[in-house]
Amino acid sequence: MSSTFFTASPHWRWLIVAYFFFGGLAAGSYFLATLLDLFGKDRRLVRLGYLVAFPVVCLCGLLLTADLGRPLRFWHMLVQSETFRPMLKTYSPMSSGAWALLGFGGCAFLSFVAVLVESGWFDWPALRRLSAPSPVGRVVTVIGTFLALYVAGYTGVLLAVSNRPIWADTTLLGVTFLISAVSTSAALLILLGGWGGVTGDSIHALERFDRAVLVLELLVIGALIVSLGRVAMVWLNGWGVLLVAMVLGGIAFPLVIGARPSVRGSLAPVLVLAGGLVLRAVIIFSSDGLR
Amino acid sequence: MAEPMGFFTDTTVCIGCKACEVACKEWNQLPAANGGVRTLSGDSYDNTRQLDGIHWRHVKFIEQFSADRRQGRWLMMSDVCKHCVHAGCLEVCPTGAIVRTEFDTVDIQSDACNGCRDCIGACPFGVIDINPVSGTAQKCTLCYDRLKGGLEPACAKACPTQSINFGTIVDLKKLAQARLGTLQRAGETRASLYGADEHMLGGLNSFYLLVDRPEVYGLPTDPKIPSRNLKPSAIWSVFGSVALTLMAMVSFRNRGTRDV
Numbered sequence: 001m002s003s004t005f006f007t008a009s010p011h012w013r014w015l016i017v018a019y020f021f022f023g024g025l026a027a028g029s030y031f032l033a034t035l036l037d038l039f040g041k042d043r044r045l046v047r048l049g050y051l052v053a054f055p056v057v058c059l060c061g062l063l064l065t066a067d068l069g070r071p072l073r074f075w076h077m078l079v080q081s082e083t084f085r086p087m088l089k090t091y092s093p094m095s096s097g098a099w100a101l102l103g104f105g106g107c108a109f110l111s112f113v114a115v116l117v118e119s120g121w122f123d124w125p126a127l128r129r130l131s132a133p134s135p136v137g138r139v140v141t142v143i144g145t146f147l148a149l150y151v152a153g154y155t156g157v158l159l160a161v162s163n164r165p166i167w168a169d170t171t172l173l174g175v176t177f178l179i180s181a182v183s184t185s186a187a188l189l190i191l192l193g194g195w196g197g198v199t200g201d202s203i204h205a206l207e208r209f210d211r212a213v214l215v216l217e218l219l220v221i222g223a224l225i226v227s228l229g230r231v232a233m234v235w236l237n238g239w240g241v242l243l244v245a246m247v248l249g250g251i252a253f254p255l256v257i258g259a260r261p262s263v264r265g266s267l268a269p270v271l272v273l274a275g276g277l278v279l280r281a282v283i284i285f286s287s288d289g290l291r
Numbered sequence: 292m293a294e295p296m297g298f299f300t301d302t303t304v305c306i307g308c309k310a311c312e313v314a315c316k317e318w319n320q321l322p323a324a325n326g327g328v329r330t331l332s333g334d335s336y337d338n339t340r341q342l343d344g345i346h347w348r349h350v351k352f353i354e355q356f357s358a359d360r361r362q363g364r365w366l367m368m369s370d371v372c373k374h375c376v377h378a379g380c381l382e383v384c385p386t387g388a389i390v391r392t393e394f395d396t397v398d399i400q401s402d403a404c405n406g407c408r409d410c411i412g413a414c415p416f417g418v419i420d421i422n423p424v425s426g427t428a429q430k431c432t433l434c435y436d437r438l439k440g441g442l443e444p445a446c447a448k449a450c451p452t453q454s455i456n457f458g459t460i461v462d463l464k465k466l467a468q469a470r471l472g473t474l475q476r477a478g479e480t481r482a483s484l485y486g487a488d489e490h491m492l493g494g495l496n497s498f499y500l501l502v503d504r505p506e507v508y509g510l511p512t513d514p515k516i517p518s519r520n521l522k523p524s525a526i527w528s529v530f531g532s533v534a535l536t537l538m539a540m541v542s543f544r545n546r547g548t549r550d551v
Contacts, residue, residue: 003511008343008417010408035539069406069426076386076405087387091518094409095385149535153528160520162412163379168515171523175531182535209542216534291341291417 002231004165009288015067019060020155020280021184023101024177026056027152028185030108032206034145042202045193047115052188053148054112057105064101078102093158100150107144114140152181159283166287169231172224173283179217184276186210187254187269194266211258214251214272221247221279239286242278250275295395296438297374297496298447298455299463301470302508303482305367305454307350312339312369314449315348318434322424342370344422347431348446353507368499368508369446369455372397372418372431373486376493379517380410380419380430388427395460395496396433401425415492415514433497460496470500485510492516 033049036042065074073081077098080087089095114130114137116122129136156173167173190206225232235243254268254275315321322345324330332338337352349370356363374396381389381397388403389410399410399419404427411419411428422429434444442448447457456463467484474482481502486495492514505512 001506003415003513003515006417006506006509006511006514007414008341008411008420010411011421012408012412031535032539035536036543039540040543067407069408069421069428070404073386073405076388076403077407080387081403087385089382089385089387091521092383092385092409093521094383094407098385149528149532153531157521157524157528158409160524161383161517162409163415163515163517164412167412168517168520171520172527174524174528178528178531179535205542209539212538212542213535216538220531 004168007163015063017281019063021277023060024181026053027148028181029053030148034141044198050111050115054108057108093154097154104147104151110140153178164287165290170227180276183213187272191269239282243282246275246278293393295460299467301500302368304452307367309350310449311348311446314445318445321345342418343420344429374496379413383409383413398432401427413517
C-alpha cells in the first residue's frame with residue numbers, strides 16, 4: 001500500500017474546488033487574451049478575456065480567505081505577522097502561489113482598467129499607456145501571462161507536494177489542471193463571445209484551439225491514471241464513475257459535436273466548463289474521503 | 292542550541308492506560324471531543340481513535356485475534372508527532388508558523404497559523420489537524436513550555452511503565468538499542484526500531500520499538516517528504532505551458548476578423 005494512505009485529509013472542500021475552477025478560468029482567460037492580442041486580429045475576444053480575468057481573480061481571493069480557519073489572518077501568507085517582513089518559501093507551492101496570485105491579480109487589474117479605457121468607459125489620458133500596443137501595456141500583459149500560467153498550474157503542484165493519496169501519488173496534477181484551465185477558459189470565451197455577438201473566423205479559431213486542447217487534456221488524464229498505478233484502484237467507486245462521465249461528457253462529447261458545424265452552439269462549451277468543475281471535484285473529494 | 296531532544300516509545304511495555312493522553316490534555320488545556328458528550332467507537336476499547344488538533348497523544352490499541360479467539364495479543368502504542376528531522380509540515384507551511392525549536396523539535400506557533408491546513412496533508416503520519424477552539428492547526432509541541440522550564444514533557448512524566456522515554460536523542464538511541472538487544476536475545480525476533488536512524492526523513496525525533504510490521508500500527512513503511520514531487524510536477528507544468536502557448540500561436544495566427 002502506498003505510504004500516502006497513512007495520512008490525514010486537510011478538509012479542502014467546495015471552497016477549494018471552486019477556487020481551483022475559478023482560478024483556472026481567470027488565469028486561462030488572461031492567457032488567451034494575451035495570445036489573441038499578440039497573434040490574432042480580433043480585439044473583441046482580447047477585451048473579453050481581460051474583462052473576465054480581474055473580477056474572477058477577486059472572487060478567488062475571497063474563496064481562499066473564506067476557507068481559512070482564521071480568515072482575518074489571510075495576510076500571514078504574504079507578510080510575517082511578527083516581523084512584518086515578506087513571507088516567501090519558493091519550495092512551498094502555497095507560499096509561492098499566494099505571491100503569484102497577488103502579482104497576477106495586479107496585472108489583471110491593470111489590464112482590466114486598460115480595457116475600460118480602450119472601450120471608452122472612462123478616459124484618463126495617463127491610463128491609455130496601459131493598453132497593449134504601448135510598451136507599458138505589453139510588459140504588463142506578458143508578465144501577467146507568465147503569472148497566469150503559474151496560477152493555473154500551481155494548484156495541481158500544491159496537491160502533489162503533500163502526502164495524500166492520489167495527489168502525492170502522481171506528478172501530473174499540475175499539468176492536468178493547467179490544460180483544463182485553458183480548455184475551460186476557451187469554452188468560457190466562446191460562450192461569452194457568442195452572446196456578445198462575436199462570430200465568424202475569430203470564434204472558429206478559438207473553437208479549433210479548444211478542440212486541440214481537449215485532445216491534449218484527454219491524453220494527459222490518461223497519463224495521470226497510468227501514473228497512479230495501483231493507487232488508481234481507489235477510483236473503483238462513485239468518484240471513478242464521475243471521472244468517466246467527465247471524460248465522456250466534458251471532453252469526448254464536446255469534441256464530437258464541436259467537429260460538426262451544424263450542431264455548434266452553447267452546448268459544447270457549457271459541457272467543457274462543467275467537466276472542468278467535475279474534474280477538480282473528483283480529484284479533491286476522492287482523496288478527502290481516505291483517511 | 293540545546294541538544295536535540297525527543298521520545299523513545301517502547302511499545303512492548305505500554306499497558307494502554309492512556310495516562311499520557313490525559314496528562315497531555317491537562318497540561319496543554321485541550322478541550323474534550325464532541326463538546327464533552329461521550330462517544331464510543333463501537334469496534335474497539337480505544338475511543339480516542341486518532342491524533343488530531345485536540346488529541347496530541349493517542350494510545351492505539353491493536354487487537355490481534357484469530358477467528359476462534361484461541362490465539363491473540365494486544366499491541367499498544369502511544370502515538371505522537373514524530374518531530375521529523377526533515378519535516379513535511381514545516382516544509383510546506385506558507386505562513387512560517389511551523390518552526391524548528393532549539394531542541395530540534397517541530398512546533399506550530401498558533402498565533403501565526405491562519406488555518407490553511409496545508410500541513411495536515413503534508414504530514415506523512417496524519418498527526419496534525421485543526422483545533423476547533425483556536426481555528427489553527429495544532430499538534431504535540433513536545434511540551435516546549437515545559438522544556439524551557441527544565442521539565443520533561445507531561446506524557447513522559449505521567450507514563451507509569453516507562454514506555455514513553457524522554458531525553459536527548461543520543462541517549463535515547465542507546466537505550467533503544469539496548470532494549471532491542473534484550474528482546475532479541477529473549478527470542479522476540481519481530482522486535483525492530485522504527486524511525487531511529489536517519490534513513491527515515493532524516494530521523495524521527497520521536498521513534499518507536501515495534502513488534503510487528505509498521506502498517507499494523509498504522510505507520511507508513513516508507514514515509515516521504517512532500518517536496519519530492521515539486522520538481523517533476525513543475526517540469527511537467529512547464530512542458531504543458533510551452534505546448535499550450537505553441538498551440539495558441541498556431542491557432543490564432545492571423546485569424547479573426549480585423550476589428551478595432
